[in-house]
Amino acid sequence: MLAAAVLLLAAGSTAAASSLHHDLRVRLDPETRRLVASDRLRLRCPCPGTFALLPRLAITQLTIDGVDVPPARTDGQVQLPPLPGPAHTIRVRYRGRLDPPPLDRVPEGPTMSRTGTFLAAAAWYPTFADLPFTYTLRVDVPASQRAVTAGRLEAEAEGGGRWQARYVSDGPAEDLTLVAGPWAMQDRQLGPVRLRTWLHPEIADLATAYLDKLAFFLDLYSAWIGPYPYSAFHVVSVPFPAGLGFPAMTVLGTSVLRLPFIRDTSLGHEVLHAWWGNGIAVDEREGNWAEALTTFMADYTFVEWQGPDAARELRRRWLGDLTLLAPARDVPLAAFRARRHTAEQVVGYHKGALVFLMLRDRIGAEAFTEGLRRFAAAHRFRRAGWSDLRTAFEAASGQQLSAFFAQWVQRPGAPRLRLEAARTDGRRLRFVLTQERPPWSLEVPVLVETTGAPLHQSIRLSDERTIVTIAVREPPRALEIDPDARVLRRLARDEVPPALRHVTLDPSTRALVLGDTGDDREAARLVVGSLLESPPSEHSTDTGLPPGPLVIAGTTATVSRLLAAAGLDPAPAEVSGRGSGRAWATWHPDGSPLVIVTGDDAAALRALARPLPHVAAASWVVFAGARVLARGSWPVAAHPLRAVFSPPSSGARPAPAGAPRRTRERSARSGAVNRHDLETRMASRSACAEASAASRSATLAIASPRCRAILRRSRRTARPRASR
Numbered sequence: 001m002l003a004a005a006v007l008l009l010a011a012g013s014t015a016a017a018s019s020l021h022h023d024l025r026v027r028l029d030p031e032t033r034r035l036v037a038s039d040r041l042r043l044r045c046p047c048p049g050t051f052a053l054l055p056r057l058a059i060t061q062l063t064i065d066g067v068d069v070p071p072a073r074t075d076g077q078v079q080l081p082p083l084p085g086p087a088h089t090i091r092v093r094y095r096g097r098l099d100p101p102p103l104d105r106v107p108e109g110p111t112m113s114r115t116g117t118f119l120a121a122a123a124w125y126p127t128f129a130d131l132p133f134t135y136t137l138r139v140d141v142p143a144s145q146r147a148v149t150a151g152r153l154e155a156e157a158e159g160g161g162r163w164q165a166r167y168v169s170d171g172p173a174e175d176l177t178l179v180a181g182p183w184a185m186q187d188r189q190l191g192p193v194r195l196r197t198w199l200h201p202e203i204a205d206l207a208t209a210y211l212d213k214l215a216f217f218l219d220l221y222s223a224w225i226g227p228y229p230y231s232a233f234h235v236v237s238v239p240f241p242a243g244l245g246f247p248a249m250t251v252l253g254t255s256v257l258r259l260p261f262i263r264d265t266s267l268g269h270e271v272l273h274a275w276w277g278n279g280i281a282v283d284e285r286e287g288n289w290a291e292a293l294t295t296f297m298a299d300y301t302f303v304e305w306q307g308p309d310a311a312r313e314l315r316r317r318w319l320g321d322l323t324l325l326a327p328a329r330d331v332p333l334a335a336f337r338a339r340r341h342t343a344e345q346v347v348g349y350h351k352g353a354l355v356f357l358m359l360r361d362r363i364g365a366e367a368f369t370e371g372l373r374r375f376a377a378a379h380r381f382r383r384a385g386w387s388d389l390r391t392a393f394e395a396a397s398g399q400q401l402s403a404f405f406a407q408w409v410q411r412p413g414a415p416r417l418r419l420e421a422a423r424t425d426g427r428r429l430r431f432v433l434t435q436e437r438p439p440w441s442l443e444v445p446v447l448v449e450t451t452g453a454p455l456h457q458s459i460r461l462s463d464e465r466t467i468v469t470i471a472v473r474e475p476p477r478a479l480e481i482d483p484d485a486r487v488l489r490r491l492a493r494d495e496v497p498p499a500l501r502h503v504t505l506d507p508s509t510r511a512l513v514l515g516d517t518g519d520d521r522e523a524a525r526l527v528v529g530s531l532l533e534s535p536p537s538e539h540s541t542d543t544g545l546p547p548g549p550l551v552i553a554g555t556t557a558t559v560s561r562l563l564a565a566a567g568l569d570p571a572p573a574e575v576s577g578r579g580s581g582r583a584w585a586t587w588h589p590d591g592s593p594l595v596i597v598t599g600d601d602a603a604a605l606r607a608l609a610r611p612l613p614h615v616a617a618a619s620w621v622v623f624a625g626a627r628v629l630a631r632g633s634w635p636v637a638a639h640p641l642r643a644v645f646s647p648p649s650s651g652a653r654p655a656p657a658g659a660p661r662r663t664r665e666r667s668a669r670s671g672a673v674n675r676h677d678l679e680t681r682m683a684s685r686s687a688c689a690e691a692s693a694a695s696r697s698a699t700l701a702i703a704s705p706r707c708r709a710i711l712r713r714s715r716r717t718a719r720p721r722a723s724r
């Protein structure tokens with residue numbers, strides 16, 4: 001009850017502050033794909049001189065303060081005459097016929113069809129740039145359809161073969177998305193929040209599972225951060241492959257909704273965006289903090305619940321990607337706005353999440369949570385930046401954090417540590433840690449393995465060269481710097497197992513396309529295109545292996561011939577002779593990432609184009625057609641931040657390099673998610689099962705009674721599941 005009162009108060013006070021209100025009426029006729037709309041805008045001045053409306057939507061009437069005005073349009077912009085005075089009312093009537101949605105990707109503009117209407121932010125209503133607004137939306141669709149927005153459903157009625165509904169914004173909105181379809185709706189009340197699924201009939205049986213998970217995530221984050229900022233959350237299905245987040249709403253393709261990891265993890269990420277990114281908008285001048293914080297509190301947290309080994313493996317993978325980032329793409333967090341390619345995800349999502357991890361390590365979990373709560377309460381329905389986060393965490397922890405945030409948010413790159421001259425006399429351990437100029441200020445964990453109990457220490461580094469002496473009770477056996485990979489740093493190349501995705505991190509990646517026929521080469525080209533995010537420059541084999549990051553794709557026989565001619569290793573045993581297609585990652589002789597993809601013929605190559613992007617985290621994959629038969633990761637080749645002491649000598653020898661080549665082979669699971677649309681997720685077991693693991697960690701307090709109930713139910717029905 002208290003939460004409801006706070007919510008209404010916040011929505012009321014900020015709505016009053018908004019200077020633009022839309023009163024929209026929209027009629028959709030999916031049979032003919034026609035949209036007819038009118039918008040009555042109340043605008044408080046100073047007033048903008050233009051608004052955007054898609055050129056394909058014809059304006060049938062424009063009135064300003066009751067006077068007809070001929071619409072003056074250039075491209076997508078409608079010019080307004082000078083508007084003196086404090087406030088104006090503008091009425092726009094418009095209509096148009098929309099395209100049907102594509103079935104293989106997210107449409108770029110508004111689309112309509114019997115199977116779904118998707119009107120996303122792109123000027124399907126009169127849009128004033130950078131002006132938050134409130135809205136009332138009356139929508140009218142055939143009775144066989146329903147329509148949904150992020151707002152609060154205030155009224156609905158059916159009659160005369162039509163269904164009508166009125167939605168009202170909960171608070172100032174940045175944009176307005178309207179989706180319609182022939183759905184079955186299911187809902188559930190969770191305190192003051194209405195949970196709804198709007199699913200196509202063929203997947204309507206998923207509704208209960210989604211409502212359970214929605215309730216779990218809303219409970220989780222409300223308890224962790226503070227009240228959910230909206231009055232509803234909708235899960236909406238569309239006929240094209242999508243994974244999109246909007247305020248109080250996530251829009252997913254019917255095929256995507258069937259994937260279990262979507263509701264176990266991606267849904268949590270999207271729900272959390274109701275607080276970070278939507279409820280509190282990103283102040284773009286300081287960079288986008290919302291993806292970093294959401295990744296930390298959703299994706300990373302879910303993996304942390306699986307246990308320390310899984311979390312460490314994920315941190316190492318993120319550090320490996322950061323290590324291989326092309327220098328031009330290794331930008332400061334403050335420069336990240338949105339993810340357009342994997343390299344931006346490495347910085348904006350993963351590096352950012354590691355910064356929040358280091359912050360929690362530094363100030364403690366309690367102060368971290370208190371900082372989150374202060375931040376959420378202070379900036380609800382406003383814009384906020386990294387500096388506001390800093391203020392909240394400083395207040396919560398009583399610590400000065402300006403240097404921490406300046407270093408990790410403003411500075412590009414990451415430190416690189418070197419361990420030198422590690423020695424011991426059995427009672428003392430002495431070593432030197434160096435880093436490049438200018439040095440970073442770091443708190444580095446150190447593990448000393450002894451003949452007795454292990455010794456954990458933390459060392460503060462602020463110089464290029466730091467000499468460290470540690471007294472030990474029992475003779476040391478080994479020394480390891482940052483053994484758990486908790487410090488954001490660039491790894492040594494030998495610490496990074498090659499992975500397929502590494503070639504996507506550098507836009508200068510080249511391609512060699514091989515085959516005996518034009519059709520073979522065309523199929524190889526398709527595979528290369530699916531793996532890379534920008535078209536590669538193609539090289540001929542006549543001039544030898546081109547330098548730098550490289551993809552070699554072609555038929556199995558032609559690729560084998562090239563590898564032999566270039567003096568490269570043949571296909572490794574893990575993939576050789578298996579399946580109909582295979583891909584593996586290795587290092588180019590010049591140290592750059594090298595990925596090799598082979599198919600037994602053109603058809604086998606073509607079959608790899610769709611699944612390959614979804615398994616790009618692996619080091620090697622074997623396919624039967626488009627199905628993943630097996631995949632795995634290469635082991636780490638060396639541990640340069642580890643020194644092993646061999647008694648009785650006092651000198652250290654480097655940690656064993658190139659341990660026998662063990663690969664962790666994972667069970668097959670083919671992905672079918674549009675890589676560009678669905679934010680990459682860590683797979684995990686069901687979120688509630690993870691919450692049970694959380695009972696051993698600091699996140700215990702957030703596992704709610706509701707989750708425990710779900711957990712009890714799911715335990716009763718639990719079946720073994722392949723992990724991903």
Ligand SMILES: [Zn+2]
Pocket residue numbers: 269273291294679
């Ligand atoms: Zn996100």
